[in-house]
Amino acid sequence: MQSTAMPTADQHGFRPHSDGSVVPVQTRSERFRSTDVSEFAPITGREHEWKYSPVAAFADLTSGELDGSRVAVEQTSADGVATTWIPRDDARIGRAGTPEDRASAAAWSAFDEALLVEVAGEEAKTVTITRPAVGVAPRGAHTVIEAAPNSRGMVVLRGTGDARLTENVEIVVGEGANLTVVSLQEWSDESVHLASHFARIGRDAKLKHIVVSLGGKVVRVNPSTHLAEQGGDIEAYGMYFSDAGQHLEQQVFVHHDAPHTRSRVTYKGALQGEGARSVWIGDVLIGNAATGTDSYEQNRNLVLTDGTRADSVPNLEIETGDIEELATPRRRAASTTSSCSTSRPAASRRTRPDGSSSTASSRRSSSRSATPNSRGASRWRSKQNSRGADVASTRVFGVDDLAVNEARKVVLDGVPIAVVKDAAGEIFAIGDTCTHGDISLSEGFVEDDTLECWAHGSKFSLTTGKPLTLPAYEPVPVYAIEIVDGGVFIDPAVTIAV
Numbered sequence: 001m002q003s004t005a006m007p008t009a010d011q012h013g014f015r016p017h018s019d020g021s022v023v024p025v026q027t028r029s030e031r032f033r034s035t036d037v038s039e040f041a042p043i044t045g046r047e048h049e050w051k052y053s054p055v056a057a058f059a060d061l062t063s064g065e066l067d068g069s070r071v072a073v074e075q076t077s078a079d080g081v082a083t084t085w086i087p088r089d090d091a092r093i094g095r096a097g098t099p100e101d102r103a104s105a106a107a108w109s110a111f112d113e114a115l116l117v118e119v120a121g122e123e124a125k126t127v128t129i130t131r132p133a134v135g136v137a138p139r140g141a142h143t144v145i146e147a148a149p150n151s152r153g154m155v156v157l158r159g160t161g162d163a164r165l166t167e168n169v170e171i172v173v174g175e176g177a178n179l180t181v182v183s184l185q186e187w188s189d190e191s192v193h194l195a196s197h198f199a200r201i202g203r204d205a206k207l208k209h210i211v212v213s214l215g216g217k218v219v220r221v222n223p224s225t226h227l228a229e230q231g232g233d234i235e236a237y238g239m240y241f242s243d244a245g246q247h248l249e250q251q252v253f254v255h256h257d258a259p260h261t262r263s264r265v266t267y268k269g270a271l272q273g274e275g276a277r278s279v280w281i282g283d284v285l286i287g288n289a290a291t292g293t294d295s296y297e298q299n300r301n302l303v304l305t306d307g308t309r310a311d312s313v314p315n316l317e318i319e320t321g322d323i324e325e326l327a328t329p330r331r332r333a334a335s336t337t338s339s340c341s342t343s344r345p346a347a348s349r350r351t352r353p354d355g356s357s358s359t360a361s362s363r364r365s366s367s368r369s370a371t372p373n374s375r376g377a378s379r380w381r382s383k384q385n386s387r388g389a390d391v392a393s394t395r396v397f398g399v400d401d402l403a404v405n406e407a408r409k410v411v412l413d414g415v416p417i418a419v420v421k422d423a424a425g426e427i428f429a430i431g432d433t434c435t436h437g438d439i440s441l442s443e444g445f446v447e448d449d450t451l452e453c454w455a456h457g458s459k460f461s462l463t464t465g466k467p468l469t470l471p472a473y474e475p476v477p478v479y480a481i482e483i484v485d486g487g488v489f490i491d492p493a494v495t496i497a498v
């Protein structure tokens with residue numbers, strides 16, 4: 001139960017800015033982690049992980065005293081499933097993850113005992129654990145769900161009635177196991193529930209994780225999955241229905257950290273009524289060891305009335321070398337040494353209050369052993385860059401994958417590039433890092449032929465890279481792009497301005 005390092009301003013989600021202020025840490029993997037709430041700075045609402053949340057509505061859960069005693073549960077029984085309470089210093093606690101935010105650390109610091117749910121045996125079975133009486137006093141809780149090697153089962157965690165609860169749920173899936181965990185939020189109208197789920201998936205094991213949020217004033221369930229061993233598989237599903245005045249949030253993180261791992265993330269929601277709000281953030285990190293990764297994430301929102309807002313932010317970071325893209329069902333393969341990441345800005349993902357829906361999705365696959373096939377080979381060419389490394393003109397995605405007035409970040413040969421489609425459907429590529437501070441321009445706003453930095457408002461020309469408004473005064477590079485067979489190709493070594 002320790003932090004990953006001594007905390008600094010950078011670890012708390014901020015790093016120094018050129019004008020003396022601070023700007024948020026951009027990458028998920030850079031976040032500070034600790035089980036000790038005192039190592040997290042008080043929440044201001046400007047932090048990357050909190051900027052979409054109504055933080056004042058649950059300050060008592062992140063800064064106040066929490067009751068860490070046992071939360072009463074009612075449960076069904078099944079052969080092969082055992083539940084017990086274990087002390088906080090039990091070695092079975094802390095294997096699946098470490099808190100990345102203050103609410104999670106507050107719960108971890110507060111709980112007296114953890115509820116341990118053990119699943120064993122190859123027969124399929126289901127247990128439902130209901131918490132009907134959490135109450136209105138602020139509480140912190142901890143649950144560990146462990147599936148033994150080669151076991152099969154489903155565990156349903158159901159919340160009803162009143163609650164002011166922050167909690168952590170650890171899910172440990174042993175080798176070859178097949179586990180389903182359902183988190184069902186049916187709280188009363190004034191309830192507040194903040195949850196962090198940490199899953200560790202073993203070799204050739206599979207977790208199906210399902211979040212259903214229906215009741216509660218503020219519900220934030222953040223599942224984080226570590227595909228730690230070869231052949232691990234996660235299917236993460238979410239369903240939410242946000243009514244007037246309701247805030248339903250989910251920040252989903254999948255870390256591919258071993259060869260031949262697979263993730264599928266699909267969250268769908270509907271909103272109706274004044275002030276109905278949903279937030280979905282989907283982070284996928286494909287680590288250096290994660291060759292042969294297959295990853296897909298998607299969020300869809302259906303808006304039924306005016307006055308609602310849905311924020312949907314997918315982010316993809318790829319550290320492994322070779323990228324194989326599955327933008328369409330027809331496989332396109334390539335062998336290249338570039339790394340790639342994409343993200344979409346929150347602002348452009350706001351759902352339109354006209355009954356229409358918004359969709360955000362990204363799909364990538366990487367394979368160190370991939371070789372160009374007959375279709376893909378012609379789409380890639382290699383040459384030497386200024387550092388003598390072998391680089392490629394890379395197909396970053398299909399022309400139609402990018403929406404009008406959307407900016408997406410890609411990282412090619414270590415160069416962050418914002419790829420933008422303007423209102424006329426024309427595509428541009430400019431340097432992604434604002435010259436005023438370390439801010440990703442692709443998280444800003446596309447307006448006419450400019451991309452505006454969200455931090456302080458400098459607008460950069462998509463054709464020249466020059467800032468048209470202060471405070472930035474230095475240009476960003478503009479990259480040449482090629483459109484080939486419906487694909488957008490960029491070579492980070494070829495600029496047409498700056």
Ligand code: FES
Nearest residue numbers: 434436437453456
């Ligand atoms: S960081 Fe200040 S304008 Fe971009």
